[in-house]
Amino acid sequence: MQPIERKFRHSLSTKLIVGILLLAMPIYVVSIGFLFFQTRSYIKQEATEHAISKLNTASHRIDRYLRIVKTATDITDWLAEEHFTPDSLLAYSRRIVELNKNIDGCSISAEPDMFPQHGRYFSAYTIRKNDSVITVIEKPYEYFTKQWYTMPKNLKGSGWVVCYDNEDTLDVVLDGMLATYCKPLYTADSLLLGVVSADLSLKRVSKAISADKPFPHSYYVMVDRYGRYFIHPDSTRLFTSTIFSGADPNSQSDLIALGHEMTSGKEGSMSVNVNGKPYIVCFKPLTNARWSLALISPESDILQGYQRLTNIIIPLLILGLILILILGRKSVVHAISPLNLLVEQSQRMAAGHYDQQIEQSKRRDAVGQLQNSFKLMQASLNRQMSKIEKANDEIIQRNEELARANQLAEEAGRQKTVFIHNMTHQIRTPMNIVMGFAQVMEGNFDQFPQEETKKLAELMNTDAKKLRRMVQMLFDSSEMGTSEELKNKQSEDFSCNEAARGSIDDTIKRFPSLQIEFDTALPDSVCIHGNRLFLMHSLREVLYNSAKYSDGKHIAMRVSETDEYVQFVIEDTGTGIPQEHRDKIFEPFQKIDELSEGLGLGLPLVLRHVTLLGGTLTLDNDYSDGCRFIIQLPKAGLTTPES
Numbered sequence: 001m002q003p004i005e006r007k008f009r010h011s012l013s014t015k016l017i018v019g020i021l022l023l024a025m026p027i028y029v030v031s032i033g034f035l036f037f038q039t040r041s042y043i044k045q046e047a048t049e050h051a052i053s054k055l056n057t058a059s060h061r062i063d064r065y066l067r068i069v070k071t072a073t074d075i076t077d078w079l080a081e082e083h084f085t086p087d088s089l090l091a092y093s094r095r096i097v098e099l100n101k102n103i104d105g106c107s108i109s110a111e112p113d114m115f116p117q118h119g120r121y122f123s124a125y126t127i128r129k130n131d132s133v134i135t136v137i138e139k140p141y142e143y144f145t146k147q148w149y150t151m152p153k154n155l156k157g158s159g160w161v162v163c164y165d166n167e168d169t170l171d172v173v174l175d176g177m178l179a180t181y182c183k184p185l186y187t188a189d190s191l192l193l194g195v196v197s198a199d200l201s202l203k204r205v206s207k208a209i210s211a212d213k214p215f216p217h218s219y220y221v222m223v224d225r226y227g228r229y230f231i232h233p234d235s236t237r238l239f240t241s242t243i244f245s246g247a248d249p250n251s252q253s254d255l256i257a258l259g260h261e262m263t264s265g266k267e268g269s270m271s272v273n274v275n276g277k278p279y280i281v282c283f284k285p286l287t288n289a290r291w292s293l294a295l296i297s298p299e300s301d302i303l304q305g306y307q308r309l310t311n312i313i314i315p316l317l318i319l320g321l322i323l324i325l326i327l328g329r330k331s332v333v334h335a336i337s338p339l340n341l342l343v344e345q346s347q348r349m350a351a352g353h354y355d356q357q358i359e360q361s362k363r364r365d366a367v368g369q370l371q372n373s374f375k376l377m378q379a380s381l382n383r384q385m386s387k388i389e390k391a392n393d394e395i396i397q398r399n400e401e402l403a404r405a406n407q408l409a410e411e412a413g414r415q416k417t418v419f420i421h422n423m424t425h426q427i428r429t430p431m432n433i434v435m436g437f438a439q440v441m442e443g444n445f446d447q448f449p450q451e452e453t454k455k456l457a458e459l460m461n462t463d464a465k466k467l468r469r470m471v472q473m474l475f476d477s478s479e480m481g482t483s484e485e486l487k488n489k490q491s492e493d494f495s496c497n498e499a500a501r502g503s504i505d506d507t508i509k510r511f512p513s514l515q516i517e518f519d520t521a522l523p524d525s526v527c528i529h530g531n532r533l534f535l536m537h538s539l540r541e542v543l544y545n546s547a548k549y550s551d552g553k554h555i556a557m558r559v560s561e562t563d564e565y566v567q568f569v570i571e572d573t574g575t576g577i578p579q580e581h582r583d584k585i586f587e588p589f590q591k592i593d594e595l596s597e598g599l600g601l602g603l604p605l606v607l608r609h610v611t612l613l614g615g616t617l618t619l620d621n622d623y624s625d626g627c628r629f630i631i632q633l634p635k636a637g638l639t640t641p642e643s
Helices: 002-010 012-074 077-082 086-099 147-155 202-210 253-263 304-336 339-350 366-375 377-441 450-477 479-487 496-510 532-549 602-612
Strands: 105-110 123-129 132-137 159-163 178-186 192-201 219-223 229-231 268-274 277-285 292-298 492-495 516-520 527-530 555-561 565-571 616-619 628-634
Touching: 012 086, 012 178, 012 192, 012 202, 012 268, 012 277, 012 292, 012 304, 077 086, 077 178, 077 192, 086 105, 086 123, 086 132, 086 192, 147 159, 147 178, 147 192, 178 202, 192 202, 202 219, 202 229, 219 253, 253 268, 253 277, 253 292, 492 496, 492 532, 496 516, 496 532, 496 555, 496 565, 527 532, 532 555, 532 565, 532 602, 532 628, 602 616
Parallel strands: 516 555
Antiparallel strands: 105 123, 105 192, 123 132, 159 178, 178 192, 219 229, 219 292, 268 277, 277 292, 492 527, 555 565, 565 628, 616 628
């Protein structure tokens, strides 16, 4: 006993196989058991859905029978009302049965003493039996008390009743219960003539629907709103028993609940215990009558295949456990066989012998991965060193980027200082002039000749306008100015030529000696829809630059159109803009000459306004005699006002 115990303690494979069995057995048994019981639920659910499908088919068939009987009666009753004579009633009764094979019988019964020649009673009755149609006058009996007569008479309307007529009024009668559709007949003065009733044999209906049942021992039952049986395999219960009859509230509460569900006209399925046996009951109300049809299927039929499955599951469970034991042992032995080699190699590496590499393993499991990990250790170390070197290179590169970013920040600070210095200089010069003239004129205003006073006022006005222009540019270039522009984007129809001439006139007012040539290819009536102030500001600013930086002798504005745009071209002659500075003229606060007048905001603001108008602003690089700026606005807003 001790050697076996010692072997068990030192045998890794034995320990593993026992552990696998202890782990696999509960999982395997629970899985098979869960599958087994889940299968029962699936089978039961599928059987219920199949039963509901059969129930729907049966209820549709019964509804179709009822609808045919009702329709056949309704389309003939007016003939009986217009021709209410004994012979006519016999003919109409026969006609209803002959023309509608689903009608088993039809009677047209008159009010008492309606036909004196026939005595107090007269009822024409036609019956279908053995593929033949028989029409007779019923023997005298008190049919006035029958439900099929009193119900439509009292309600003054049609309806369905179920009855079992055991009166011996004919030599031939219908077997079983009858579903009768009855309807009162009236004269034109609304006097009751009698009642027409059409019979549908529930026995025949029961046979028709029972031929298509889902399980061998399934059966149909039909009850009215009081729970009375109209269709039931036990004929002794028909019309005499209800679904509640003999039901014990303590032990058969499910049957009572089923009865309430059916009599209240609900639809669904339930598990019900009938006579100590479990059944699945699917129920559904009929559309054309206040009756409910149910399909009752025993669970023994439904789970018959499931019971056979039990005889297969148990041997399969035992066989599976044996296979787990055999295959598990082989797998464990195969899995741990390379571990001895790994132990030996690990001991050599622990002694400091790293030169000998372990052979490459072709196995894909954890043991094979462990063996290959030893082989790839040195390569992994080399890769790690490479990563470290790469990380150092990235750090150096990032330091260089930080240095460049620092230079850019310093450059931005320098530009800020230059801008503030430039702005101070640009504002200080006209301000000093205005203040100087104001101080000279203060207290000595009467000593100056009128002409000189006028010149001083004009100079002060000119410098004040320069100050206002620079302040307005600073405001327009700020975030608040941008928001203000977007808020005041008023659109209107204005003449293209009028905007161009207005811009030229404003420029000449600032430069009286300036000559500007104007040429347009558009009629004055052509208008564009947009912000007039944006366009005029843009045109004035470009003209202002041409007046300041050109020779001032050859400035021209031309207005034309293409297939897609209205085009404003402003050109001048002079030194122009050097090629190396053309890429930055539209950037804010950038100037070609730091000592020149201005803040470097004119063209950037023009570009912003033109963009808000949906157009483009470009500097023509092909023009070499000076500067040529082209403003293009889309023609989508181009209109021609009617004269």
